Amino acid sequence: MTGPRFTDLVNALPATVPFVGPETAERARGAPFTARLGANENGFGPSPKAIAAMNAANAEQWKYGDAQSHDLRAAIAERLGITPAHLVVGEGIDGLLGYLVRLLVAPGDAVVTSEGAYPTFNYHVAGFGGTLHKVPYKDDHEDPAALIAKARESGAKLIYLANPDNPMGTWHEAAVIERMVNEVPEGTLLILDEAYIEFAPDGTAPQIAADDPRVIRMRTFSKGYALAGARVGYAIGAPTLITAFDKVRNHFGMNRAAQIGALAAFNDRAHLARIRAACTTARARITQIARDNGLNAMPSATNFVAVDCGGDGDFARSVLAEIIAQGVFIRMPFCAPQDRCIRVSLGPEAELDAFAAALPRALKAASAKI
């Protein structure tokens, strides 16, 4: 018995995973983390109204969710001044990126992203046989001009850009993105990943016509709305593109309580304002912790801060390992020269206290190894 016959594409795929989750790391180390600051989760927590709505929904979890996410799409459309036909709701941005890549990328098709940008996007591209073309960051920012040039050169079907960026936390102003959209080559689609847009300064989100066929924007309830566990994201695009998701998506894939919770979170604008204020405080605190240790923190328009450890990638990896060994879960960029940094998610004071305590010991230990 030889077992099932996988496709050639699947046989060629590595058995890697985009990220190791914190629970997996906890099991490997045999102890829980005392601070969870590695996955850009929002430890300030979801809206109490969202929690109440999900609690009320749980007794009704015997029902499938609404296959059209009608109420949530209606609310988002109204606030954004678009129509529900411009919106698809999916299982987080990760799920939507998977569907989008599947819609566009056949084996050998070119896709452009930045070296060191979101690995889960690369995972989906590889998973459908696409060929990734990468450009470097420029001064710790994703580089719109280089992305466009590479797309033109490679004939790419897709360009991926996160604004604000992950893992560096840097951002471009709206006008830069608007100019970039106007340079998107014919037949190329720009994915504008706005997972962190709720943390960015007002005016960071570009003005893009809802029917513009050159861009699809992705947003999530995982970050600003603190509902990463709920798995709710949405994409904004021209209706012809949005409709195509119906050809491939898991129509009954949305968790029902999550749909209801996301809607309640979306409508609780006061809570989002509280989150933003708490993040401003936490961002300043991490910046100060870095400074207290003689390090430089990157400016950030997200719910995390990249802290330059002042050495090379090996030094930062050593610092990271020492911090994690003290029970503080953080992550770091994968690629040089961004991998001179560690990445610390914003979180409540007690978690940042744990980071503040761990950092000097980690720096000392890492320095002793040089």
Added chain:
Amino acid sequence: MTGPRFTDLVNALPATVPFVGPETAERARGAPFTARLGANENGFGPSPKAIAAMNAANAEQWKYGDAQSHDLRAAIAERLGITPAHLVVGEGIDGLLGYLVRLLVAPGDAVVTSEGAYPTFNYHVAGFGGTLHKVPYKDDHEDPAALIAKARESGAKLIYLANPDNPMGTWHEAAVIERMVNEVPEGTLLILDEAYIEFAPDGTAPQIAADDPRVIRMRTFSKGYALAGARVGYAIGAPTLITAFDKVRNHFGMNRAAQIGALAAFNDRAHLARIRAACTTARARITQIARDNGLNAMPSATNFVAVDCGGDGDFARSVLAEIIAQGVFIRMPFCAPQDRCIRVSLGPEAELDAFAAALPRALKAASAKI
């Protein structure tokens, strides 16, 4: 601006959806249903312990779910006498079927199923370019011998069989499935969809060695555990097959509260026993309602009953439309001769009362149209 370039496969796909959801139907008719008996949801509701566990988890929904669903897999593995390496947890059986088809089916690959069996499986096969080969039901049962013969003839990579069956509710005893497994051709994988197994008579589930490379079994928390809205299913198979899911699945795709709720539901065996008892009562009630109207109800090992309307497909479709017009949501088989039936999910007494009231009026109205 021409917009994005879809793959040839996507361009060839129809914009159909496997099912119209009840909320979609309610919006179309402009009024809510008074009884929800169409999607084989379990209106007896989830375990109170599962509800409590999900409520407690909601405040922690700012955390991503565990990418490995470790605790849930450990509990299932222990009860089944297998290891976690034999288990993958996914976003319902629908999500797992999508991943499995993606792993195995390239354009043109042959896949075998029954005419009128689960449309969402067919949706996934079409979505990856597979070629469906269908065999008819035999006496309202899926036909293992015909499925095997068709797989042999077509060189199929996959065979789909649901036991118990949907939409007819019929089933084969364990020994029949065990014999079928032994006939699976070299290089073919049998998908044994056991979504309804918790409702079946004891002994219906076949004995299959956990390492057997010829079979993958799929189970769900949507039906017996009444958590359709949570989107939690699992597949049982040989570790080499299970590991392959890690190449394509959405690693952080599981809702965190759903993972926790499913585990609590799995551990509440007393609630499952109550559900089974309630289903026995409801099944007898629907059978009696059918009889009171001069109709025959099919025997069922599921949480629904197929009721033979005594005419052809057009007559049953007319009865269905009349029942729905009275606010009772039910569905019916798609293909002849099974489409002589309507399909009614088991549910609480008040919902069955609504069906009991609607059926004679619907039969009268449908008969008047002949």
